[in-house]
Amino acid sequence: MKFQACRVHKTEQGVSHRLEQLTIDQLSPGEVVIRVHYSGVNYKDALAATGRGSILKQFPLNAGIDLAGVVETSSDPRFKPGDSVLVNGCGLGESHDGGLAAMARVPADWVIALPEGLSLKESMILGTAGFTAALAIYRMMQNGQTADKGSIVVTGASGGVGSIAIDILASLGFEAIAVSGREACLDYLTRLGANQVCTPEALTLGHRPLEKSRFGGVIDNVGGTQLANLIAHVNLWGNVACIGLADSHKLDTTVFPMILRGVSLLGVSSTNCPMPLRQAIWQRLGADFKPRHLSLINTEEIALSNLSETFDALLDRKKHGRILVNCQQ
Numbered sequence: 427m428k429f430q431a432c433r434v435h436k437t438e439q440g441v442s443h444r445l446e447q448l449t450i451d452q453l454s455p456g457e458v459v460i461r462v463h464y465s466g467v468n469y470k471d472a473l474a475a476t477g478r479g480s481i482l483k484q485f486p487l488n489a490g491i492d493l494a495g496v497v498e499t500s501s502d503p504r505f506k507p508g509d510s511v512l513v514n515g516c517g518l519g520e521s522h523d524g525g526l527a528a529m530a531r532v533p534a535d536w537v538i539a540l541p542e543g544l545s546l547k548e549s550m551i552l553g554t555a556g557f558t559a560a561l562a563i564y565r566m567m568q569n570g571q572t573a574d575k576g577s578i579v580v581t582g583a584s585g586g587v588g589s590i591a592i593d594i595l596a597s598l599g600f601e602a603i604a605v606s607g608r609e610a611c612l613d614y615l616t617r618l619g620a621n622q623v624c625t626p627e628a629l630t631l632g633h634r635p636l637e638k639s640r641f642g643g644v645i646d647n648v649g650g651t652q653l654a655n656l657i658a659h660v661n662l663w664g665n666v667a668c669i670g671l672a673d674s675h676k677l678d679t680t681v682f683p684m685i686l687r688g689v690s691l692l693g694v695s696s697t698n699c700p701m702p703l704r705q706a707i708w709q710r711l712g713a714d715f716k717p718r719h720l721s722l723i724n725t726e727e728i729a730l731s732n733l734s735e736t737f738d739a740l741l742d743r744k745k746h747g748r749i750l751v752n753c754q755q
């Protein structure tokens with residue numbers, strides 16, 4: 427049986443991707459073969475497939491760091507044909523053939539039974555972006571973040587991680603300040619539950635090592651100077667979840683917020699999240715962490731054949747929310 431896949435190649439001309447017809451035996455090894463119903467377009471997928479970021483550890487490789495679908499065959503007793511499952515992180519779409527394909531084959535240890543409360547489609551509207559937003563909020567709450575400690579600033583707010591973080595925060599009773607470079611997304615972010623929406627400039631952050639306490643915590647998707655300035659404004663014992671690098675991978679800060687205010691800088695790595703915690707986070711995403719506005723956040727549904735233009739548009743900041751990929755089209 428042949429099926430379509432978005433396969434990434436590296437040649438002397440650089441990294442590029444194209445749709446190809448593959449057979450199962452061409453896929454990376456694993457015990458579980460999955461018919462992929464949905465995947466999503468993540469920032470990392472766009473970096474990987476276009477070569478604008480150095481993401482892939484081997485070539486050629488199918489792109490796609492997440493997938494949801496139905497088990498076709500399994501040589502592991504934990505899964506049987508017909509089971510609805512999802513996979514995210516663990517090296518999928520980085521060192522192992524990924525989810526932007528009609529079929530995938532993965533190690534059974536990576537497979538998660540679809541949590542109660544989520545359909546296959548909803549699980550990939552969330553995708554790695556939703557998983558990461560939930561992991562960040564979980565880590566902050568584990569470390570004492572409560573609504574009465576003040577508002578949570580979410581940067582890169584109109585993107586996948588940002589949108590879902592705002593929705594979850596609002597439903598858990600936190601005040602969220604959405605920081606977005608796009609004024610056109612003001613209405614969208616307000617509808618998701620943001621109490622305030624502003625541009626980075628309108629936040630008027632100071633530049634000193636320690637600034638006036640203003641925010642309960644931060645969920646950051648962009649890195650760089652804005653993150654450094656935000657850390658200096660966090661209230662006593664607040665948490666800063668460090669997720670992304672959409673602006674810069676650099677972070678030039680001082681120890682003062684940590685040693686004088688007890689501020690914590692929390693790392694969030696969806697790829698390496700241990701399996702018991704990964705399962706627990708997915709369970710929460712089907713229950714108390716389930717965003718209330720998934721249909722608003724799902725701004726587009728595309729076919730595998732639409733991926734190229736979508737990767738470019740996402741990296742050029744022309745998309746917002748989450749783009750779902752129907753992998754059977």
Ligand SMILES: NC(=O)c1ccc[n+]([C@@H]2O[C@H](COP(=O)([O-])OP(=O)(O)OC[C@H]3O[C@@H](n4cnc5c(N)ncnc54)[C@H](OP(=O)(O)O)[C@@H]3O)[C@@H](O)[C@H]2O)c1
Nearest residue numbers: 469558582583584585586587606607670671672673695696
């Ligand atoms: N640590 C992890 O495990 C993990 C998991 C998932 C994602 N990430 C990272 O988190 C970030 C967000 O991922 P995503 O999937 O939400 O991506 P996305 O949907 O493309 O959203 C990224 C957002 O960042 C903002 N942005 C883009 N370019 C920017 C720039 N040059 N300067 C400042 N802001 C910029 C934009 O928001 P506005 O236009 O609203 O400002 C954009 O919507 C990415 O860096 C991604 O690699 C990390």
